[in-house]
Amino acid sequence: MITIQTLLIAGFVILLLMLLSNPGNLKIQASKKIIGVLFVCAAIFFIVFPEKSNDIAHMLGVGRGADLLLYILTLAFIFVSLNFYLQIKEEQNKNVKLARKIAIIEANQVEKSKKSNQRK
């Protein structure tokens, strides 16, 4: 029997893989999108058949459907937070590289005009 524990641990392992992967990795990107779609499907399913959450919960060894949804929500939250953190770090790095380029170009220009002023 697949318990909730197995599922949750598998979930966290997937999060770890996400963390360790190269952000540009297309396979990971696609997987994230698939996970997103699955989540929406699951959400719609449980909205339409709320009692089913109880059945599935019992199958996994969880007391109530609401508890099951809470566990899934926790996983989802960490997934989303981690994703944001990684993306923000990437964006920050790009910003820094851009700002640096501007700073150095400007400094070189100042140096150049200083030199040509000296020659005059």
Next chain:
Amino acid sequence: MYKNSWIIIPVYNEEQVIKDVLNDVLKVFPNVVCVNDGSSDDSATEIKKTKAHLVNHPINMGAGAAIQTGIEFALQDKAAQYFVTFDADGQHKVEDIAPTLKYLQGNDLDIVIGSRFLGEVKNISKIKSRFLQVAKLFNKITTKIDITDPHNGLRVFNRKFAESLDITLHGYAHASEIVEHIRSQRFKYDEYPVTVLYTDYSLKKGQPMLNAINIVFDLFFNRITKK
């Protein structure tokens, strides 16, 4: 003399002391690049009063980013062979640079990091001293490199090291990133005793100890997501 050396000084809001610090350095070293990391005070104006090269970050990005910018600026000089990072707040002594550089050259090393614990420490508080010991232990555990003062801002390194360095931890964690870089790329390193002066001025500006939490966090993520 020292025409092939570049001194890199990251600056953030040091209008009170930066001019004097720069002029002291310029007495010995002709090539000084000062990276103004988006200071909100008149640091840039003060720097312009000296013969140091000035690079202005359009936004504040952190000491690590400033050092990387300074290195890339200095690397434009094809004749540059040695690079020195130096603090802007007067904590370092200019007299410590030359011996450290000589030590690097004499032993054919890639990088030499100054250590206040091999040299003199003036006026350090007990708490800060204890704290730095913990930082040293952390560095040793995570990088397996035994350095007595990993967060010392005075470092001397050669062009090979400079060209290979790409600091991505833009804040104070850059110090740990540099040590990690030494480890992962197996550079030849050593330490050299330097004096660190804790003046009333520099004590006010020092890194808050809570920053250690940020550094640990950033370094951890950087280490495991390194490509």
